[in-house]
Every structure is written in C-alpha cells, then in structure tokens.
Amino acid sequence: MKQSVSLLRRLFTVLTAIIVLAVLLLIFQFTDVAFSVWGRLQELSVGFLWVYCVGVVFIAALGMILIYKIWTLGRARSPQSLTKKQRSLAEIQQRLQKAQAQGIDTTDIEYELAQLQADTPNVFLEIAFFGKISTGKSSLIQTLLPQANIEISIIGGTTATIDRYHYQTANGVHLTLLDMPGTHQAETLAQLDETVLQAARKAHIVCYVLDQDMTASDWESITQLHHFHKPMIVVLNKINRYSEQEQMQLKNRIQSRLPKDTPLVLTASAYPQHVKFMRQDGSEECIERVGGGDVQALLHAITDLEKQRGYLVNSQRQAIMALADDALNMRIGQQRKKKGEALVKSYARKAMLGGVAAVGPGTDVIIQGYLGMEMVKSLCKLYDVPAKHIDLQTLIESATGKVRTQMTVLLALAGNVCKAFPGIGTVIGGASHALAYGLIFESLGNAVVQTLDQHAEAFNDQNIIKHFEEQLQHDLEKRAVSLLKSTFNDKTEY
Secondary structure (H helix, E strand, O other), X not given: OHHHHHHHHHHHHHHHHHHHHHHHHHHHHHHHHHHHHHHHHHOOXXXXXHXXXXXXXXXXXXXXXXXXXXXXXXXXOOHHHHOOOOOOHHHHHHHHHXXXXXXXXXXXXXXXXXXXXXXXXXXXXXXXXXXXXXXXXXXXXXXXXXXXXXXXEEOOOOOXXXXXXXXXXXXXXXXXXXXXXXXXXXXXXXXXXXXXXXXXXXXXXXXXXXXXXXXXXXXXXXXXXXXXXXXXXXXXXXXXXXXXXXXXXXHHHHHHHOOOOOOEEEOEOOEEEEEEEEOOOOXXXXXXXXXXXXXXXXXXXXXXXXXXXXXXHHHHHHHHHHHHHHXXXXXXXXXHHHHHHHHHHHHHHHXXXXXXXXXXOOOHHHHOOHHHHHHHHXXXXXXXXXXXXXXXXXXXXXXXXXXXXXXXXXXXHHHHHHHOOOOHHXXXXXXXXXXXXXXXXXXXXXXXXXXXXXXXXXXXXXXXXXXXXXXXXXXXXXXXXXXXXXXXXXXXXX
C-alpha cells in the first residue's frame, strides 16, 4: 500500500514538472515572437504602426464575436429574458387594438379599462369579506352597516352573487362592503369561482373572517388572498363566546401564523335576541331583535387604511389593468391555439403527401427537412416567440431518438389504419410511410403548441420533447384515421 502511494506521488510530481516546463516554454516562445515583431515594427513609420494595431484589434474582436455566435447558435436564451412584466395602460390598449383587428371580442375588457379613464373617480372604498358561512360574516357586515343599502350583483356566467352594501360612516368615509359567496361550498379559496376571485382582486381591502382557531383551509385561503398584494385584515369574530384568557390565546396563535404585517382584530357581530312583550289583553308576544355586537376594532383598522386612499386607489387601478391584461392574454391564447392546431394539421398533411415519394420511412423530414423547420418557425411566429429561444440542436437530437424508438410501432399502426380504407394500398404504395410521417409531424407540432400555451418560461426544448413523447403515445389510432380522412378530402383549415 505504501509503495503504491509512493509511486503515485512520484508520478504526479513528474507530470507537474513536465506541465510547468511546457508552460514556461510556451511563455518563452511567445515572448520571443513578441519582441521580434516589436523590433521590426520600430523600423516602420508611425502611420503604418497605427494601421497595423487597428487591424490586429479589429481581427481579434471579429474573431471573438464569431466564436460567441458559433457557441450560442441554436442555444436557448435564459428564461429571465422572457419574464412577464406589468404592462402600462397604453400598452394594454395597443394590444386591444391588435386583438380587435384579429377579430377577437374585447368589449368587456374595453369597458373595464374605460372606468380607469372616467372623469368621476370612485369615492367608495371597496372591502371584500371572505370567510366560511359559519363564521358570521354576513351578520358582521350588518353590524358594521346597520343602515346600509343592499345591492345584489349577479356575476355574469355563473349562479353566484355578490352582495354589495353601500354606506357612509359618521366621519364621512364612503364604504362598499362585498359579501363574497361560495366559501361555505368550498374547502379552500382556491376552489371558488374565478370570477369571484377577480372581484376580490378589484377591491381596495380584503378581510378574512374566522370564528375559531385557524384551520389548514383557512391558512391556504389567507395565503392566496395575501398574494393579491393588497391590504388585508384578519377578523376573529364571535369573541363573546370566549373568555378573556381564551381570546388572548387564540389571538396569539392566529397572529403567529399570519403573513407579516397582517393585522388581526377581534369582533363580536350582532346576534338575534328574543324579547317578550305583554299585550293589554294579557297575552304574550315574542319577537326577535338584532342586538349586541362590538366592531370598533375593525372600524378603527378600516379607518387607518382609509388614510392611505391614494395607495389603495393606485393598487386597485393596477389590479384592474392586470385582470384586463390576463383576460386579453387568455383570448389571444385561445385564438392562437386554434390557429396553431390548424397549422399543425396542414403541415402534417403536407408531410404525408411529401412522404408518398419517400423510399423508406427515415426520419430526415423531421430532423433536417424543410417542412419540419418551417412548421416550428410558423408556430413560433404565431405566438410572437423567436425560434432561437429553443435549443435547436438538442431538440433535433432528442426528437431523432424518440422517433427511432417509435417508428416500428407507428408503421405497424399506420398499416392497420390504411387497411380500413380499401384501395389506398394499391393506389398509393407508400401510404403507411406517409401516414407515419403525418403522425410524427402532428405530434411534434402539437408538442410545440402545448409548450407555447404554457408560460413563456416553460418554452424550451426539454418541455417540447416531453410533450412530443406524450403525443407519440396519445390516441394514435384515432388521430391516424382523422389525419388520413382530412388528407384525402383535401381540407384546408387555416
């Protein structure tokens, strides 16, 4: 053992000495050449010396640029360059005009944005109340605003309603309390209707009402509301059911689990009281009245936040613009997906017709063929994403491996499908090969569309290959029949 260690030590010592000598030799060689060139340049004129130096610097810079271009050719860009940012009102309106030119209905989005430009500002402070139905959310609102005017707002496209209570406090603060529906039907906020959540995002302040210690579903809902990036108040209601010691214990436990800087206030909503009256004839009458209640802590918290009205109004403005931008993205995405699927089917049919003339089923059409590259470029152009955002080299190599492993199965399936169409095998000898080409193109195109439909950060060659592999296994027989029918019926879908 000691001899082996000693031998290795000697070997590494010799190698180190050789490397050091080689480096020194290179330094001496470069030094000799440099001094030789410098000596000759001294004999030349100053003008020629400047021209020579500029030429050397130019060639060196050009070489570095070429090396960088070659090294980065076909490589994916960093996802940070695709990170979504908040668009301005002018940018959203410009996108609206482009969407309208493409035939997309944006009437409701235009209406929302028009409210931001209205001459009369919204003087009401909107507060959205969330909470399970058993927490006394509605009775808490009635305690806050006993003289409120109730307006029922039906959410378009759903059966849910949002109760709006308009009220002006004694110190002149205009309030609109939104009693949000659905929390009694869902375990968590995430299961609520998306339109209800959008209404909450538009509110100035969000309140979440509890009547006991925080549960797991309460914590999830509060966390999601906190992600709206707007002031939030957590309310522990029905404190009249607890002793002072229990109230302090609950308050400490709940506060420790809340996001930082989220206030927790204790309230007791009004509750029904049964009162007996004695009539003149001696009979008794029992009536129910709403009494009690202590909401001063909540009113103080709301009043404190109202002092930040400028910030709250700006926050609501940003939320409305973000919602409008999201809605526009969704509609543009739906149209792009429809057009993208039509493009994929078109290129798949072209690949089938081109594959009829092929002698064998090779994979050159997918990897190097003109149609394959044009399809990817067309889809990227449709989604306004440069094709250089994907690593073409890795994509091609990975797609090659997937196609090679699946080609036997694809040919067998294509042959069976072609048998169901009498006469195809005799009229067109390469029908099964052509159909296999079509399925490959359709699978690759669907994979690109599926990846582009996701967030921009997800658009990379790894995700395309992942979806491509899934497509090569997905409902092939049904797709093959549909593709064969559409090809020979010569349908144009885009």
